[in-house]
Amino acid sequence: MAKPLVAILSGAGISTDSGIPDYRGPNGLWTRDPDYEKLVTIEYYLADPEIRRRSWAMRREMFDLNPRPNAAHLAIAELSASGAAAVRVITQNIDGLHQAAGMPARKVLELHGTSRTVVCTGCGARTPVADAFARIDAGEPDPPCLECGAILKAATVMFGEALDPDVLASAAAIAKACTVMFAVGTSLQVYPAAGLAALAAGSGARLVIVNAEPTPYDDVAAEVVREPISEAMPRLLRALAPDRTNENAGGRRP
Ligand code: ZN
Secondary structure (H helix, E strand, O other): OOOOEEEEEEOHHHOHHHOOOOOOOOOOHHHHOOOHHHHOEHHHHHHOHHHHHHHHHHHHHHHHOOOOOOHHHHHHHHHHHHOOOEEEEEEOOOOOHHHHOOOOHHHEEEOOEEEEEEEEOOOOOEEEHHHHHHHHHOOOOOOEOOOOOOEEEEEEOOEOOOOOHHHHHHHHHHHHHOOEEEEEOOOOOOOOHHHHHHHHHHOOOEEEEEOOOOOOOHHHOOEEEOOOHHHHHHHHHHOOOHHHHHHHOOOOOO
16 A cells, blocks of 8 residues: 655644744734834845844844754654655745754755745855854844855745745645645645645545634644644654554554
């Protein structure tokens, strides 16, 4: 029998247990700083060195939180490593925590890019974000590209920028082909996450929604789970890898 293809569609809710603030909650970034949106809008970013300086400082603050993957990220990586299922992650998050948990980078599609890498707006050169922070510490609050002198930015998809069509196409292919999709910590209210959940359900996948709040797709989901994500995901994914459960419990393999 072919291995099941398990798609994980993850949003901000999977990372709040790792201490990453959300955007619109009581302690959300946008709630604390109404100007935040400008720091992540390409038009303002390219036009204003002061916005860039503040944007780097904000990213530095997030980086220094040094978030660690939580039990949900780890359970997903463990299922992948167990070989019991083919696992692909499609994430709205830019925090790199799925990879930090052990998911191979090639199996993680980052719809909104990554905050761990910096890209040049001129020549496209990509460098680790730690290099940019080191230059900021050394006295360059808005460090230009060392190759061509153009403006550097985080390799995230800012407001006003298009999503990567190749990443989107790969995500759609996975949604169409998967056996089961877990939509985890995402409100499923915005494109493209909403469309991917609809595509999976419409293509015959079992859609499992794990989210604290109701979503527009609860009605088409096979299962809706409201318990905390870092508790729910290990339980739900263990059920997909029975061999491994036996092994961990000291049981015999068949
Ligand atoms: Zn450059």
